[in-house]
Amino acid sequence: MRKNHFDLRAQPGFGLITLFTFFALYLPIAALVVYAFNASESLSVWGGFSTRWFVSAWNNDAVQDASIRSIVIALWASTLATLTATMAALATTRTRPYRGLTFKYALINQPLMVPEIVTAVALLIVFSRIKVWTGYSGLGYLVLAHTAFCIPFAYLPIRARLEGMDLTLERAAADLYATPWQTFRRVTLPLLRPGIIAGFMLSFVISLDDVVITEFVKSGGQDTLPTYMLGQLRRETTPEINAIATVFLALSVVLVMIFFFINRKRE
């Protein structure tokens, strides 16, 4: 084969940089996973293999409590975000371009552009007022806050899917006596499903992972798993943290794989 000098892979040092990048990305994660199985109480000194920290995390009421809360919030937030994002994506693609459309894109994707800490402080101020007025201090605030920053993550894959869809299909459905609602139910929605699933999973992971906004918005006793872990770091730390993070990691890998296989099957 002739050497192509314009191929990036043929540039000197390419292999080295690649290796370095992979190490920088995965070495810390590998270390975290390895020390989750540490028998000793140290995060840095290896004391033999054990699964005790998984058992201890599982039996820790605070961890259980925070985990369930995290999942409940993530389910609600990603469901609401996906619904909103689907409607937004339909409204911004099933139309001719008009003045103000770019502004709407910006508005929908605003949480990606504004520093999270700004949103966090703003929500803290607004929600504390509402708490005083209504007396309600449940999980609703966290769900709402998470929904807001999950919307762009749900919106992007759904919009990508809609833009790739042949509009003639919807026309064909209408031609075959399907009302607009039937066209949506029988043609648009089924074809949109992979995008919706991707959007939902992405939102779920993003919500599960959030620290900054959650830390500001949560009331007392509303720790999610990430804020609980952050709190633990301030006290004595044991490989229990590693064990929780490892389970987290496994969960997200499984989610990504499920999504990958769903998409593969459809192609």
Added chain:
Amino acid sequence: MSAEQRQRAIEIRGVSRIYGEGEHRVTALSGVNLAIAENEFFTLLGPSGCGKTTLLRLIAGFDFPTDGEILLHGEDIAPLPPFKRHVNTVFQSYALFPHMTVAENISFGLQMLGRPKDEIKTRLDEMLELVHMTAMRNRQVNQISGGQQQRVALARALAPKPQVLLLDEPLSALDYKLRKEMQVELKRVQAETGITFIFVTHDQEEALTMSDRIAVMSNGEVRQVGTAREIYDQPSDRFVADFIGESNFLEGEVTTVSETSARVKLSSGVEIDASLPAGKTPSGKVTVVIRPEHASVGEPGPDHLNGTLEEAAYFGTDTHFHIRLDSGDLFTVREQNVRSVRDQHRKGERIAAHLGPSAAQILKDRS
């Protein structure tokens, strides 16, 4: 029974479609009138951008006319959405639903109409039979070939028994051989179902071989409507003559007019007989059109189109003689090649085009 006497399936009355406003105003269709009879295979023929697809979209309901009426069996359907018109479409890209099987695609229309299950099943079997796809009924549509997808698209559009079937260049994505097969197939299906077909194409050969009648369109207007033979032998204007087949155009002046023909004195001084255009008595300066195969090469003479042979191009089945007439015009004669006969004509040789009876046709427009 002529097409005009049969009951009208579709009548287009003064339909215009204008896009944009002000400087960006584009007239896609202007004042189109057409009457398409029941059971007719009617073709809209024209170059891309002539408005044929726009007209089809207006009939299907994917777009609405700026002006005019579209009557389906006498009822104006122009303002109705597509799902309220008893008209179905075969799309250029087929637009089969990729998440459904062949059978689900074909049943879709009947399901949307809320027909009973057993009726849908019977009709589905009929349709699969009609397009020879029974063995493929449970396949996903991306698992079948382009030609088979075409058949499914046809069956899907025919299943709800539309009053009119619209076909938007349905054969353009197929290769030559498959296209020929599908042309025959479409004619057969039309004859078997008795449904009115409105067929859009830019392929003149396809239009000539398949259609009962053809409307030739250009620049958003219908230039001529007629049978394939009428369009080819008696093109009404220069655009039609130029677009369909090959043509020689000659300028001349009408000297005398009889009931069916006129004497035209060409610029070279030769007088020829030419047929009159429909609905118009010509006078003064006119253009006549002569098809290359309606003339033959021969000896120069006072009644013939004399000139010198510039080129003789051999095409196997026939030879094209390009003759530079004494008037300066280039004239093409097409002759079928017969094996035994004829000495070769040589370049630069004095030669003449002999016109057959009623070879010349006077055009409506003056060039």
